[in-house]
Amino acid sequence: QSHDVSILLGIDNCEETYDYAKSICDNAEIHYFNRDLGPYIPFNKLSKKVKTDYIYRFDIDDIMHPRLIERMISLNDFESVSTCNHQLFCENGKETWNGHRRCEGQFLIPTYLFRLVNGFESWPCSADTDLFVRLRRKGNAEKFTPETLYFKRVHDKQLTKHPVYGLGNQTRIKFQKFCLLGQKFRADRGISHADLFVNGDLKFV
Secondary structure: OOOOOOEEEEEEOOHHHHHHHHHHOOOEEEEEEOOOOOOOHHHHHHHOOOOOOEEEOOOOOOEEOOOHHHHHHHHOOOOOEEEEEEEEEEOOOOEOOOOOEEOOOOOEEEHHHHHHOOOOOOOOOOHHHHHHHHHHHOOOOEEEEEEEEEEEEEOOOOHHHOOOOOOOOHHHHHHHHHHHOOHHHHHHOOOOHHHOEEOOEEOOO
């Protein structure tokens, strides 16, 4: 089955990357943002320009299997989010991790559904986890295949290695705990996403 595919590329505050992308991307719609917007807001902005039925979130420094998009769509029932396993490798192509694990940061979702839940929160990390939690609470299932169709590049500038928001960091853990709190629990205690920071730290977590 064939599908209409559009490539939307968002680049925030890096003219060198923008110039390079323009030189090699003949079939992509490139959008440049004049300031750093963090890992999630550019995707929200791009999603408003999508004209296809589905959105697939892809990080430009990673690699996808040629069958990934087709497989993700075949899993989806237009009411779900589709995910697969992923594998890690470093910049020189050497594999860094032999196992396979579910890839939550990269997924396929119906465009209307992403807009219905207002996309990602403007967090510095863990907003993908929060998105999945909100979708599950709305009754939207996750369609998962154990096939390894996504290959995530490991390098020093990625978010998971950030000195403050990287994997295992206490700030990231606090965000994850916050998004796992039940919505009713948060509402009963007057906790909202706007209450996240007090003097630079997370409140209630």
